[in-house]
Amino acid sequence: MPIPESYAARLLALGLLVLPVGGMAADEEAEKQKGEEVDYVSLGARLLKDGHLGRAESALKKADPAAEEVDAARLYTLWGLVDLKRGENASARDHLRRAIDAGQTGKTVYLYLAQAHYRLQEYRPTIDAIERAGLGEQDNPNLYAILARSHWELENGAEAWAALDAGQKRYPEHTAFLRQKIFYLIELELYQKAARLGEEYLAGARATVADYLAIGRAMRRSGQLEQARDFLEAARLQYPGDPRLGMELAQVYLKLDQTLTAAQIYEQAAFRDPELLTEAAELYRRSGKLYRALNLNAQVADSGKKLKQRLAILLETERYAMAAAMRDDLLRAGLLENEDIRYALAYARFKNGEFEKAEAQLSRLTRSDLFRKATKLRKAMADCRDAAWKCY
Secondary structure, three states, X not given: OOXXXXXXXXXXXXXXXXXXXXXXXXXXXXXXXXXXXXXXXXXXXXXXXXXXXXXXXXXXXXXXXXXXXXXXXXXXXXXXXXXXXXXXXHHHHHHHHHHHHOOOOOOHHHHHHXXXXXXXXXXXXXXXXXXXXXXXXXXXXXXXXXXHHHHHHOOOHHHHHHHXXXXXXXXXOOOHHHHHHHHHHHHOOOHHHHHHHHHHHHHHOOOOHHHHHHHHHHHHHOOOHHHHHHHHHHHHHHOOOOXXXXXXXXXXXXXXXXXXXXXXXXXXXXXXXXXXXXXXXXXXXXXXXHHHHHHHHXXXXXXXXXXXXXXXXXXHOOOHHHHHOOHHHHHHOOHHHOHHHHHHHHHHHHHOOOHHHHHHHHOOXXXXXXXXXXXXXXXXXHHHHHOHHHHO
């Protein structure tokens, strides 16, 4: 979580002039023409302020920290800032520590050190650096969030919560603290409390899709299904183009035993994401809308998923001749290696009166549970041979 640029500006402004930079060599030459020794620390500071990070680093490297005229604390502080801006966090941490060892007394340096430690997921040093900076002396709400997260990662839940409470008290308009609390409660599986805080958060904040998803999921998991349904329906109206809200809402409808509504949501989402056609067809099958399930199944691109599902739907609709005729397609797709599918094909052929072909499939079953089912099916075929009228 970045520390605002205002801190960098405040630190860099100490003793610095804003001068146009045309390149480090030009600056060095300008200094030399004045008959003065080049001040590489000040030069590096100017280059840093103007965003020339590579040239700033080159200038700072030319300064000798052991030289009497060089302010080593300032040198290492600036070097640490260059590293932070370039994302070289381990180097930034080391340079900022050297700045402190060299006598840097400004508390701002600890803010940068906290940022470096936090990016490196070094949470205990992050906390220590924030405390050295003086949390109450800094006007930066992000520090409370960083402090809370650091405590949370160290499994100091009470301290994390206290940091968020303190942040909320000092910055009541900063809704991110409440949001962070909600996600902590979800991590703790305290879904009812998370849902209550979620409603409070959404009443006073501009929520994102991720917020709606997390809070809706918390409501669903806590058993507040009607509230979750209404909440997610409202979210879909606000973000109609995001399929994730529909998928979460479908899970709520499934919990409410409204499978057909869930199927319709999946079908709508499948217009944007055809990968969802299989799930939509399956939900229609489970809701008893078998012809609609077959229609969607015909649009599935994955041949393996399509054939497997089609076989199940044909059996459920008692279209045994069509199911039995799928043998070659199933074989080409390699699905007959699945013994459940082989048994289903055998059953279809039995129901279609193709006893020899049914036996050809049953004879290749090896699983004990299917072997027992095959024995029963063979007995049914024997009964049909003895009294065919019983089978029609």
